[in-house]
Amino acid sequence: MLLSTKARVRKMRYYSVKMRASKEGKHISGGERIVEREALKEVINSLIERPRDFDFLNIKVKLVQKLNYIDRSLKIENCSFPDTHQANAFAIEIIHKYTGIDKVKIENFINLIHVGASDRGDVMRGAMLVDTNGNRLERDRNRGVRTTGVDFEDREKVRSKLIKKGFTDRTLDALAIATKNLNYPDILGEYCISDDPDYQYGYVAVKGSYIRIYPLKDKGNDKGGRIYFVKKEVDLDRLYNYLEEEEFLIRELGEVL
Ligand code: AMP
Numbered sequence: 001m002l003l004s005t006k007a008r009v010r011k012m013r014y015y016s017v018k019m020r021a022s023k024e025g026k027h028i029s030g031g032e033r034i035v036e037r038e039a040l041k042e043v044i045n046s047l048i049e050r051p052r053d054f055d056f057l058n059i060k061v062k063l064v065q066k067l068n069y070i071d072r073s074l075k076i077e078n079c080s081f082p083d084t085h086q087a088n089a090f091a092i093e094i095i096h097k098y099t100g101i102d103k104v105k106i107e108n109f110i111n112l113i114h115v116g117a118s119d120r121g122d123v124m125r126g127a128m129l130v131d132t133n134g135n136r137l138e139r140d141r142n143r144g145v146r147t148t149g150v151d152f153e154d155r156e157k158v159r160s161k162l163i164k165k166g167f168t169d170r171t172l173d174a175l176a177i178a179t180k181n182l183n184y185p186d187i188l189g190e191y192c193i194s195d196d197p198d199y200q201y202g203y204v205a206v207k208g209s210y211i212r213i214y215p216l217k218d219k220g221n222d223k224g225g226r227i228y229f230v231k232k233e234v235d236l237d238r239l240y241n242y243l244e245e246e247e248f249l250i251r252e253l254g255e256v257l
Pocket of ligand 1: 123124125126127145146147148174177192193194195196224225226
């Protein structure tokens with residue numbers, strides 16, 4: 001009896017840690033974690049080491065007021081194709097199957113990501129939002145919507161499992177983002193390519209699955225981005241609040257096929 005009371009008094013407190021770094025006004029690196037008090041020092045040190053060269057770095061640490069849990073990440077599947085054209089045709093097929101959006105419309109939005117989807121033709125900071133009628137919904141086309149506030153409960157355990165299977169830290173971060181996104185009932189799918197010109201992997205996430213696809217973009221292309229496909233009746237205020245304000249820990253890694 002006494003023990004359980006003590007345990008309740010010593011309820012764990014989690015902190016969100018966000019790092020962003022830039023050089024000459026251009027964003028170059030970012031990262032975020034949700035950890036207990038004892039891990040703060042180590043986590044801050046590892047985030048500071050992420051960017052190779054910067055002239056501005058900001059670290060924000062904030063007590064998490066309400067922590068939510070997701071039991072399992074999306075399961076991971078892998079698909080390879082001879083070229084980006086076939087890889088994207090496959091991605092379009094899956095998104096169409098799960099959203100019902102016209103394939104030509106999906107292709108047009110994907111093409112926009114490959115050439116820079118902001119109003120100025122640059123990479124957006126966050127994701128584009130497209131509803132099942134094929135309309136763009138994000139409030140600011142340069143910023144997009146950002147998924148934040150998600151981490152793995154035991155990040156090292158999940159990380160080492162993924163690395164052993166040939167994945168990278170990028171997969172770890174992207175899997176966390178996609179898992180939080182697809183946990184929201186009104187988000188039906190996600191398309192993602194990196195803005196790193198050397199990184200040709202991308203993914204499509206739909207209910208239950210994170211489908212890693214190679215090669216989803218041409219080598220040398222420095223444009224990238226994300227598209228979240230949402231139900232047409234989505235409540236935008238709630239969606240933004242869920243993606244940008246609510247904090248989640250993912251307990252376990254899902255199946256890796
Ligand atoms: P990355 O996976 O970090 O290479 O990011 C690829 C692209 O996805 C970026 O160029 C942004 O357009 C977008 N993006 C990056 N991080 C986020 C995020 N947390 N939420 C939504 N979109 C993002």
